[in-house]
Amino acid sequence: MDIAIPLYDQFTALDAIGPYEVLSRLPDATVHFLGADGTGPKKTETGMLTILAERPLEDFPHPEVIVVPGGFGTRRLMEDEATLEWVRGAHATSTWTTSVCTGALLLGAAGILDGLKATTHWLELESLRELGAEPVEERVVRQGKVITAAGVSSGIDMALTLAAEIAGPEWAQGIQLGIEYDPQPPFDAGSTRTAPPEIVELVRAAAKQLA
Amino acid sequence: MDIAIPLYDQFTALDAIGPYEVLSRLPDATVHFLGADGTGPKKTETGMLTILAERPLEDFPHPEVIVVPGGFGTRRLMEDEATLEWVRGAHATSTWTTSVCTGALLLGAAGILDGLKATTHWLELESLRELGAEPVEERVVRQGKVITAAGVSSGIDMALTLAAEIAGPEWAQGIQLGIEYDPQPPFDAGSTRTAPPEIVELVRAAAKQLA
Numbered sequence: 187m188d189i190a191i192p193l194y195d196q197f198t199a200l201d202a203i204g205p206y207e208v209l210s211r212l213p214d215a216t217v218h219f220l221g222a223d224g225t226g227p228k229k230t231e232t233g234m235l236t237i238l239a240e241r242p243l244e245d246f247p248h249p250e251v252i253v254v255p256g257g258f259g260t261r262r263l264m265e266d267e268a269t270l271e272w273v274r275g276a277h278a279t280s281t282w283t284t285s286v287c288t289g290a291l292l293l294g295a296a297g298i299l300d301g302l303k304a305t306t307h308w309l310e311l312e313s314l315r316e317l318g319a320e321p322v323e324e325r326v327v328r329q330g331k332v333i334t335a336a337g338v339s340s341g342i343d344m345a346l347t348l349a350a351e352i353a354g355p356e357w358a359q360g361i362q363l364g365i366e367y368d369p370q371p372p373f374d375a376g377s378t379r380t381a382p383p384e385i386v387e388l389v390r391a392a393a394k395q396l397a
Numbered sequence: 398m399d400i401a402i403p404l405y406d407q408f409t410a411l412d413a414i415g416p417y418e419v420l421s422r423l424p425d426a427t428v429h430f431l432g433a434d435g436t437g438p439k440k441t442e443t444g445m446l447t448i449l450a451e452r453p454l455e456d457f458p459h460p461e462v463i464v465v466p467g468g469f470g471t472r473r474l475m476e477d478e479a480t481l482e483w484v485r486g487a488h489a490t491s492t493w494t495t496s497v498c499t500g501a502l503l504l505g506a507a508g509i510l511d512g513l514k515a516t517t518h519w520l521e522l523e524s525l526r527e528l529g530a531e532p533v534e535e536r537v538v539r540q541g542k543v544i545t546a547a548g549v550s551s552g553i554d555m556a557l558t559l560a561a562e563i564a565g566p567e568w569a570q571g572i573q574l575g576i577e578y579d580p581q582p583p584f585d586a587g588s589t590r591t592a593p594p595e596i597v598e599l600v601r602a603a604a605k606q607l608a
Contacts, residue, residue: 200418200576203446207411207549210443217445227449232421234428235414236449238438287577308577325581337577338418342550347583359586359596360603365411366498366519366548368587369580370536372558375570376579385570392571 187215187352190249190276192222192269193239196231196259200338201286205253208345211361212353218246222269223262231258243272248279251348255341256287256307258396264295273298282348284333286341293334294319302329307337308378309393323378339376342367398426398563401460401487403433403480404450407442407470411549412497416464419556422572423564429457433480434473442469454483459490462559466552467498467518469607475506484509493559495544497552504545505530513540518548519589520604534589550587553578 189209191202202219210217221228221239228239254273263269273296277283285293290306293299294317304319304327305311311321325336326344335344346367350358375381400420402413413430421428432439432450439450465484474480484507488494496504501517504510505528515530515538516522522532536547537555546555557578561569586592 198418199414203410203414206446207409210445217443219446232428234421235417235430236451238447238449240447325579326583336579337575339553339576339578339580343581343583350583355584356596356599359584359592360600362582362584362586363588363592363596363600364548364603365550366587367550367580367582368536368547368591369550369578369582370554371573371578371580372537372554372561373566373570373573375573376577377574380579381570381574385567385574388567389571389574392575 187212187251188246188249189215189217189251189253190220190246191217191253191255192220192243193228193237193255194222194259194263195229197228197255197257198287198338199230199235199237201255201257201289201341202253204339204341205286205345207365208342208349208361209251209253211364212349212357218249220246223266243269247272247275249276250281252276252280252283254285254289254292256285256289256338260288260291263292270296280331282331282333282351284335284344284348286335286344287337290314290334291317293332298332302332303327304329304334305336306334309390398423398462399457399460400426400428400462400464401431401457402428402464402466403431403454404439404448404466405433405470405474406440408439408466408468409498409549410441410446410448412466412468412500412552413464415550415552416497416556418576419553419560419572420462420464422575423560423568429460431457434477454480458483458486460487461492463487463491463494465496465500465503467496467500471499471502474503481507491542493542493544493562495546495555495559497546497555498548501525501545502528504543509543513543514538515540515545516547517545520601
């Protein structure tokens with residue numbers, strides 16, 4: 187089973203690596219990191235981390251699974267017709283088409299989320315609406331073979347859900363135990379429901395400054 | 398603030414990227430991926446992912462924070478005197494010395510865990526005892542400036558704990574909200590406490606086959 191994760195400059199590392207760590211442990215699965223804007227080194231948005239995208243998108247026109255990670259770089263890719271064409275073509279034959287964080291914006295720009303419920307990073311939910319989707323504030327949203335996940339770390343939960351669909355709940359649980367995913371964050375600030383309102387405002391303000 | 402993450406062939410990606418995603422968002426912090434066995438491309442244990450370690454350990458003899466990720470490759474590094482010397486020297490002046498998963502074995506081999514409580518991946522707790530530590534089945538174990546985390550995904554929790562120590566609880570909560578770390582795994586199988594016993598046995602058996 188070929189699992190394609192397109193990378194591009196200014197992606198968010200955990201968006202891609204969370205699902206990789208889960209899905210690479212599936213039986214007979216190979217995760218391919220593909221260069222959406224050419225092959226070679228891809229830098230994360232901080233510029234501190236470089237991952238190699240060793241093959242171009244064209245080498246895998248029909249992967250069984252697509253995982254589109256998010257990051258500032260999606261804004262640029264949303265206007266890149268070659269990437270959008272690949273996403274459309276891959277989705278036409280995929281078993282599962284998925285995204286993490288603002289990766290959903292790329293699915294939306296490709297027309298895949300039209301009329302579907304979908305999610306993304308909480309700061310970008312309204313952008314989804316502009317792309318024809320119905321934004322939903324849930325961690326993992328499944329609509330047929332399309333699964334979108336919320337911000338950054340939610341890709342781990344999405345991938346475990348997907349692992350259960352692909353290989354059954356025992357495999358998914360085995361992988362969860364293998365990566366010891368027994369979350370115990372020291373704070374309960376991971377969503378706008380639970381974070382103190384002043385923290386939500388701080389993050390909103392910081393995001394506006396970056397935009 | 399310099400944060401050093403040594404990489405080596407056969408590391409586990411999420412061990413390194415979980416903490417990176419949290420700590421790179423700290424104010425005035427730079428995460429450096431250093432080559433423990435030379436600079437250049439480092440492959441994860443699956444061989445499916447390559448991250449660039451652009452600088453050698455020697456370029457950062459005294460980082461403020463050390464994060465040692467785990468992976469099969471630690472077994473080899475535990476006998477690599479140059480790496481152990483770097484770990485000892487960096488620890489002598491560090492503000493925080495930390496590990497994720499079997500990264501703790503490297504700290505142990507360097508003599509840093511002698512007499513300390515520490516944790517690692519649940520399958521390797523007894524190896525810690527052989528290295529002079531007192532193994533503890535907790536997700537994040539702090540002993541003075543030494544923090545060890547359990548398997549793979551626990552590095553996210555460890556890094557949020559560390560972020561609060563470094564920059565205060567508001568920053569840590571802001572980062573948690575930024576990466577939307579509001580875990581909702583579809584199963585409760587992330588630890589030997591909660592996983593069905595047959596799943597624990599399956600993973601134990603699979604690990605033995607790999608060893």
